[in-house]
């Protein structure tokens with residue numbers, strides 16, 4: 634049993650459609666590849682068509698190797714069913730083009746994996762005037778989810794959204810201004826990252842409240858620490874971050890992207906999770922874990938949801954706004970003014 638043993642492989646219906654944002658590299662690449670091996674069509678939503686096509690070639694080569702090695706629960710087809718869709722999360726226009734493109738195809742959607750992310754970026758302000766990490770990791774993927782919910786609600790009785798968060802959310806100094814879409818007073822790349830990873834878990838709780846009577850389930854995951862190029866946007870690694878990585882290396886806690894994909898795949902496909910929405914899984918996967926107290930704070934979740942709706946008001950479906958606001962308790966005052 635090689636590293637494949639850690640990947641939970643199950644046979645999935647051929648008619649399933651799965652979207653993986655950032656599925657051209659890293660954890661998303663492995664996630665897209667292994668899920669495609671289980672049978673469904675996997676749409677890799679990413680920035681570069683060339684990069685996606687190279688990734689598809691590589692995925693198909695690795696698929697042949699898996700078949701030759703007799704891996705269980707994978708399809709016997711000649712090629713994986715992989716599709717590219719253009720998506721630049723740093724642009725709300727590109728995000729809406731992607732959304733409209735998928736809607737126009739009139740397909741069902743069974744699994745949405747919000748995997749794409751940036752970390753440790755220098756301060757970059759997008760064309761939409763948001764800090765890059767906030768828009769890529771949180772805001773744009775929230776917009777995608779909001780538009781796909783009506784499709785997912787009618788796609789079947791086991792439909793899932795997986796938010797690829799991080800244990801970094803536990804080290805976050807919650808910043809209400811950043812949650813509202815403003816720049817941090819002093820740009821701190823690690824705090825930008827950990828705040829956005831916190832928002833994804835808050836989003837899981839908020840949106841799950843809207844979906845109580847549906848078959849759509851939300852999970853958030855921490856894949857573990859994966860040696861990949863997520864850190865490449867940082868030109869000046871902080872000393873503390875380098876030290877942290879050295880410690881992880883010494884403790885053999887740095888994983889390959891393949892091992893790192895196991896938790897996302899588990900949340901996306903494992904039959905035993907059906908009906909267990911609103912769970913946060915880490916790389917051990919033995920049982921759901923508690924995210925931080927801040928992530929579970931209802932008042933902060935409501936505040937974030939309200940701010941997100943304010944920022945995306947012109948782009949969100951009206952019914953979504955109405956349904957979301959119906960779940961917001963009208964008590965949020967501290968959320969907007971305090972640091973946690």
Ligand SMILES: NC(=O)c1ccc[n+]([C@@H]2O[C@H](COP(=O)([O-])OP(=O)(O)OC[C@H]3O[C@@H](n4cnc5c(N)ncnc54)[C@H](OP(=O)(O)O)[C@@H]3O)[C@@H](O)[C@H]2O)c1
Nearest residue numbers: 655659660680721722723748749750799858859861862863
């Ligand atoms: N690596 C870790 O140790 C670790 C730990 C905890 C959580 N995570 C989470 O796991 C997820 C995947 O991380 P990874 O390590 O696989 O990172 P990665 O190798 O850097 O991959 C990140 C993916 O996000 C995409 N992306 C970045 N900016 C984008 C944009 N503007 N529009 C569309 N896609 C964009 C990248 O696309 P391009 O190829 O075009 O750049 C790439 O496909 C992230 O959400 C990360 O926060 C990772």
